[in-house]
Amino acid sequence: MIRLTREPIDSAAMLDAVRDPLCGAVVLFLGTVRELTGAVRTVHLEYDAYAPMAEKKLHEVAALAGERWPVRRVAIVHRLGKLDVGDIAVAVAVSTPHRAEAFAAAEFIMDTVKELVPIWKQENAPDGPAEWVHGTTPP
Amino acid sequence: MIVQLFAGAREVVGAASIHLNLSAGATVADLRHALIHDHPELSPLLARSRIAVNQEFADDSAVVPDGAEVALIPPVSGG
Numbered sequence: 574m575i576r577l578t579r580e581p582i583d584s585a586a587m588l589d590a591v592r593d594p595l596c597g598a599v600v601l602f603l604g605t606v607r608e609l610t611g612a613v614r615t616v617h618l619e620y621d622a623y624a625p626m627a628e629k630k631l632h633e634v635a636a637l638a639g640e641r642w643p644v645r646r647v648a649i650v651h652r653l654g655k656l657d658v659g660d661i662a663v664a665v666a667v668s669t670p671h672r673a674e675a676f677a678a679a680e681f682i683m684d685t686v687k688e689l690v691p692i693w694k695q696e697n698a699p700d701g702p703a704e705w706v707h708g709t710t711p712p
Numbered sequence: 713m714i715v716q717l718f719a720g721a722r723e724v725v726g727a728a729s730i731h732l733n734l735s736a737g738a739t740v741a742d743l744r745h746a747l748i749h750d751h752p753e754l755s756p757l758l759a760r761s762r763i764a765v766n767q768e769f770a771d772d773s774a775v776v777p778d779g780a781e782v783a784l785i786p787p788v789s790g791g
Contacts, residue, residue: 604791620790623718623783626767627790651790663791683791691764691783692790693719705720706789707757 574648575631577624577692582650587666591646596668598675602683604663606656616699620653620662623691627651630690638667638682642674649682651692662694713776715747716783721761724753734776740765741772743782754784761786 574590588601606618635647648666656662665682669675686692697703713732722728732746740763748755762769762785765776769785776782 621719622790623716623764623785626764626783629767687788687791689788690790691718691785691788693786694789695719705723705786707720707760707787708789 574650575628575635576649577622577628577631577651577653579652579654582652582661582664584661584664584666587648587650587664590648591666591668593645593668595670596645596675597670598672599666599668600672600675600679602663602665602679603661604683606658606660606662608658610696613696614699615658615696617658617697618656618662619695619697619703620651620656621693621695622651622653624653627691631686634682634685634689637685638678641681642678643669644674644678645669647678647682649686651686651690653692713743713780713782715743716781718783718786719789720757720786721754721784724757725751736778738776739772740770740774740776743776744772747784757786758784 631649638644644667646668651663665679667675667678695703695705713734714729716729764783764785765780
């Protein structure tokens with residue numbers, strides 16, 4: 574289960590999808606829309622993507638994690654469109670035989686998604702203009 | 713050649729894609745120069761952006777194949 578979606582993310586279904594009899598560990602990470610970034614209040618976010626490349630890169634990120642840790646199953650789902658505070662923007666679920674590698678793989682997947690996958694968020698403050706976030710990634 | 717635009721780049725130009733005239737054998741660096749020539753308003757963001765050719769990040773020295781799918785990728789902010 575590796576994909577983009579415009580519907581609410583079903584994290585329970587993702588957990589079910591990665592359960593595996595050979596695994597003693599399942600880690601689920603949820604990235605949720607935060608109301609405050611510093612002093613700036615967000616009322617909602619809008620996510621857009623270069624969808625075909627983004628889905629391809631999500632699969633590559635999962636494969637990279639599989640080269641580094643004994644990952645049995647991976648689910649990565651990123652939501653697009655308008656999201657409100659508290660909504661799940663991204664979810665990662667991984668299963669591995671032991672817990673240390675499940676935590677490490679999930680963290681690696683999230684770090685790499687934020688670096689490689691062509692998805693962008695637009696912050697919508699209560700009064701100010703909507704702004705695309707192009708902050709930190711180097712060229 | 714069509715260059716797809718996203719997020720802030722789309723907003724700056726006011727279009728989802730732009731057409732560029734590039735000669736055969738042009739590189740990604742040539743493409744960047746042509747983009748700045750035709751759309752100087754893109755310059756600050758382009759300096760921080762990657763170029764994707766056929767859905768892979770391409771170095772400035774890479775040749776853009778005829779008929780390639782090309783996209784301007786501003787710094788990403790997913791997650």
